[in-house]
Amino acid sequence: QVQVVQSGGGLVQAGDSLRLSCTTTRRTSSNNGMGWFRQAPGREREFVAAISWNGGNPIYADSMKGRFTISRDRASSTVYLQMNSLNIDDTAVYYCAIARGAAAASTPSQYAYWGQGTQVTVSS
Secondary structure, three states: OOOEEEEOOEEEEOOOOEEEEEEEOHHHHOOOOEEEEEEOOOOOOEEEEEEOOOOOOOEEOHHHOOOEEEEEEOOOOEEEEEEOOOOHHHOEEEEEEEEOOOOOOOOHHHEEEEOOOEEEEEEO
16 A cells, blocks of 8 residues: 655744655655655645656756755655745645656556645744
């Protein structure tokens, strides 16, 4: 059974940092890209960041560049999202997902398995 288990959400103040983790089924995710998406209240699901099967060529949404960093540890089948300089607009439910292919991808349709989501709330 494929598992995508997230952790690391919480309530922080503007300017703070937070690190999200996503542990996946190794046999399923080892040769696949991984991504992070988020969905804020009243908004559509938004691409955040993605990384290829081997941890190379990370891609980011424009609003996350320079603040967020995606990384993965293939040995532990874990993907991370380091979020720095958080602001109120970053408040959302964040989702980790396993891509259908090996490359990093930026649309939800390119992902096959999704985590349960974790709430990130940034206060002023």
